[in-house]
Amino acid sequence: MGDVVNLRQFRKSKARSEKERQAEQNRLSHGRSKVEKNLTDALNEKAERVLDQGKLDKSHNDTD
Numbered sequence: 001m002g003d004v005v006n007l008r009q010f011r012k013s014k015a016r017s018e019k020e021r022q023a024e025q026n027r028l029s030h031g032r033s034k035v036e037k038n039l040t041d042a043l044n045e046k047a048e049r050v051l052d053q054g055k056l057d058k059s060h061n062d063t064d
Helices: 007-030 034-053
Strands: none
Touching: none
């Protein structure tokens, strides 16, 4: 037979763990200096440019 679980306490502990997870995410994303944010933005833009360079453009020579 299974263990008896108090659902109210289970819900509260689940909500606490969810809030803690969200707080950790916020600390990671908002707890950075301006230099770190600028560096991340620059790296993301560079990665996007490199990715776009590999795309094939088929819009202007489809009718042969």
